[in-house]
Amino acid sequence: MSTQAFAPPKTKSQALRSYDVADFPALTGLEEEWRFTPLKRFRGLTTGEPGATASIAHEYGQLPAGVTVSALDKADPRVGSVLTPFDRISALAHGRAEQAVLISVAPDAVVAEPALLRVVGGGAAGIAYGHTFVDVGRFAEATLVLEQVGSTTLADNVEVTVADGAKLTLVTVADWADDAVQAQHLKVRLGRDARITHVQVTLGGDLVRQFTSVEYTGRGGEAELYGLYFADAGQHQEHRQLVDHTVPDCRSYVGYRGALQGDEAHTVWVGDVLIRAEATGTETYEINRNLVLSDGARADSVPNLEIETGEVVSAGHASATGRFDDEQLFYLMARGIPEREARKLVVRGFFAELINKIPVEALRDRLGDAIEQRLQKATL
Numbered sequence: 092m093s094t095q096a097f098a099p100p101k102t103k104s105q106a107l108r109s110y111d112v113a114d115f116p117a118l119t120g121l122e123e124e125w126r127f128t129p130l131k132r133f134r135g136l137t138t139g140e141p142g143a144t145a146s147i148a149h150e151y152g153q154l155p156a157g158v159t160v161s162a163l164d165k166a167d168p169r170v171g172s173v174l175t176p177f178d179r180i181s182a183l184a185h186g187r188a189e190q191a192v193l194i195s196v197a198p199d200a201v202v203a204e205p206a207l208l209r210v211v212g213g214g215a216a217g218i219a220y221g222h223t224f225v226d227v228g229r230f231a232e233a234t235l236v237l238e239q240v241g242s243t244t245l246a247d248n249v250e251v252t253v254a255d256g257a258k259l260t261l262v263t264v265a266d267w268a269d270d271a272v273q274a275q276h277l278k279v280r281l282g283r284d285a286r287i288t289h290v291q292v293t294l295g296g297d298l299v300r301q302f303t304s305v306e307y308t309g310r311g312g313e314a315e316l317y318g319l320y321f322a323d324a325g326q327h328q329e330h331r332q333l334v335d336h337t338v339p340d341c342r343s344y345v346g347y348r349g350a351l352q353g354d355e356a357h358t359v360w361v362g363d364v365l366i367r368a369e370a371t372g373t374e375t376y377e378i379n380r381n382l383v384l385s386d387g388a389r390a391d392s393v394p395n396l397e398i399e400t401g402e403v404v405s406a407g408h409a410s411a412t413g414r415f416d417d418e419q420l421f422y423l424m425a426r427g428i429p430e431r432e433a434r435k436l437v438v439r440g441f442f443a444e445l446i447n448k449i450p451v452e453a454l455r456d457r458l459g460d461a462i463e464q465r466l467q468k469a470t471l
Contacts, residue, residue, distance in 0.1 A: 178302075
């Protein structure tokens with residue numbers, strides 16, 4: 092079913108949305124939404140030409156009480172009820188994923204322990220398509236970790252619905268093998284007084300492009316979106332957000348931080364926040380900070396804020412890209428810390444705030460170790 096408007100879209104909220112791949116023209120790389128993305132490295136994800144089909148596996152251990160994982164038939168009306176694709180790859184993933192994985196949190200459940208689900212790639216040959224649906228019931232509280240590992244060429248959609256009064260902490264970790272390619276669209280729908288804290292971590296992969304969007308359906312909704320990424324030589328990591336404020340008295344905060352090192356390491360962050368005319372009382376802020384550790388690395392950062400009403404509590408955005416803070420280095424070196432170690436401490440401090448947002452100690456420690464390993468390779 093196509094939802095294409097006859098008039099050209101004036102804003103991102105009016106962009107084409109459709110489940111039909113045929114509604115989306117072939118990509119050329121000249122489109123504004125794709126101008127930063129090296130399309131030739133997508134291995135056929137943009138064309139959807141027939142070819143070998145790869146698989147992904149889902150692994151999980153004993154789940155905490157109140158959380159269940161099951162298969163969801165593609166004919167189930169919940170599939171596609173939150174996320175209507177608005178790019179070609181997302182539409183391909185919607186049509187070609189054989190089934191969805193349903194992660195449910197029971198209404199009123201207060202889940203004491205984090206639930207962990209691993210998505211494991213089965214190899215870079217062929218294209219894999221995935222679909223995940225996360226359903227958090229009314230007044231429930233839970234922490235969910237979605238970890239993505241292995242080698243793959245993957246297009247996947249993730250739908251998240253957080254019902255009235257519910258709270259979800261969602262941690263997504265893209266720790267793919269070096270040859271992995273992924274294009275993902277994650278859509279969140281918040282009910283009245285619902286809250287989501289999403290921490291997005293991207294470390295692995297050859298090319299990873301992740302799009303996160305948020306929709307409000309009732310007053311009092313809150314979305315906090317945090318991101319941590321570290322690109323090494325040759326890696327392309329791209330993160331985009333669209334926070335669509337359509338309801339009064341809701342709040343959003345977007346805070347992403349990235350580090351880059353090595354030749355042709357490239358990161359892209361594009362943050363779009365739309366406050367519609369009816370969304371009075373909105374409070375929003377977005378910020379992106381990038382730390383360039385070596386020559387030959389490039390960070391693109393584009394914050395966008397579109398406001399259609401003057402009746403907001405606050406709205407702002409910021410972006411900064413640079414090298415080390417000389418004052419911090421001087422402070423540490425003046426206390427006898429060698430320059431190389433001082434620079435590593437600055438990088439660790441740069442990421443510490445976001446790592447501490449993850450409410451799973453073992454995962455925090457593992458991510459800290461992964462960053463440390465990358466810093467060992469750096470020519471700081």
